[in-house]
Amino acid sequence: MIDVEEFDPGWQLRTATRRAKSDVANKLVSMFLHSLSRKLCESWKLKIEDEAYLAEVKEVFSARCPYCRTVLTKANVIVEHPDGMNRLRAGLHVPGNVLLACKPCNSEKRRDDSLRVLSLAETGWESFLSHDGTRCDQPCKTCAYWKRMWPEPDHRKVELRQNAQRITRFRAMYLDFERVLPYLKEHLPYYLAVLYKDCQTFADSRIESLMRDFLDKAPIINRNG
Numbered sequence: 001m002i003d004v005e006e007f008d009p010g011w012q013l014r015t016a017t018r019r020a021k022s023d024v025a026n027k028l029v030s031m032f033l034h035s036l037s038r039k040l041c042e043s044w045k046l047k048i049e050d051e052a053y054l055a056e057v058k059e060v061f062s063a064r065c066p067y068c069r070t071v072l073t074k075a076n077v078i079v080e081h082p083d084g085m086n087r088l089r090a091g092l093h094v095p096g097n098v099l100l101a102c103k104p105c106n107s108e109k110r111r112d113d114s115l116r117v118l119s120l121a122e123t124g125w126e127s128f129l130s131h132d133g134t135r136c137d138q139p140c141k142t143c144a145y146w147k148r149m150w151p152e153p154d155h156r157k158v159e160l161r162q163n164a165q166r167i168t169r170f171r172a173m174y175l176d177f178e179r180v181l182p183y184l185k186e187h188l189p190y191y192l193a194v195l196y197k198d199c200q201t202f203a204d205s206r207i208e209s210l211m212r213d214f215l216d217k218a219p220i221i222n223r224n225g
């Protein structure tokens with residue numbers, strides 16, 4: 001969804017090339033995380049594809065969004081990773097980190113997931129549920145989102161806390177996941193940062209050299225007459 005307030009056509013055009021390159025690098029990070037997820041799950045009892053896993057997700061969250069408790073329907077549901085699958089949050093596609101959420105929460109949560117440094121909590125999903133309207137100095141879009149959801153401040157705090165606790169309890173059910181999580185959190189971001197940077201360096205040098213080659217051999221693109 002395009003944020004109308006933030007949509008600046010000039011900026012979009014000026015940064016299109018840079019964004020294309022970071023899209024590619026982000027895709028590689030996502031591929032790395034998916035491959036690692038498959039490797040880890042090989043020895044685990046439960047897999048994402050198992051019916052039993054989906055049944056557990058539905059039971060714990062009563063087929064509601066884990067963040068806002070909206071009833072999930074075919075039209076609003078989306079696969080959600082509490083630890084986002086990006087280079088900053090280093091989340092995996094493994095039991096314990098795959099949920100079903102509503103599309104608005106999934107998209108609002110991206111703001112926290114894309115922060116280099118989290119100030120409200122240790123993880124992106126806990127940070128997302130920490131915007132209770134009292135902790136952010138600047139006018140904050142996530143605080144505004146939760147204010148619209150639950151206008152009354154005390155009620156809002158209770159809802160956000162309960163939902164965070166439910167997700168914590170859910171994740172604790174997956175012992176294979178819990179066991180490796182501290183190690184992943186400590187070491188994975190380094191590898192993802194290297195992969196991200198290498199991909200951009202590769203893109204720069206390869207595009208430059210292939211383009212030079214193309215232009216050298218292209219009589220139709222006559223540069224100096």
Ligand SMILES: [Zn+2]
Binds near residue numbers: 065066
């Ligand atoms: Zn939601």
Ligand SMILES: [Zn+2]
Binds near residue numbers: 135136141143
């Ligand atoms: Zn906030």
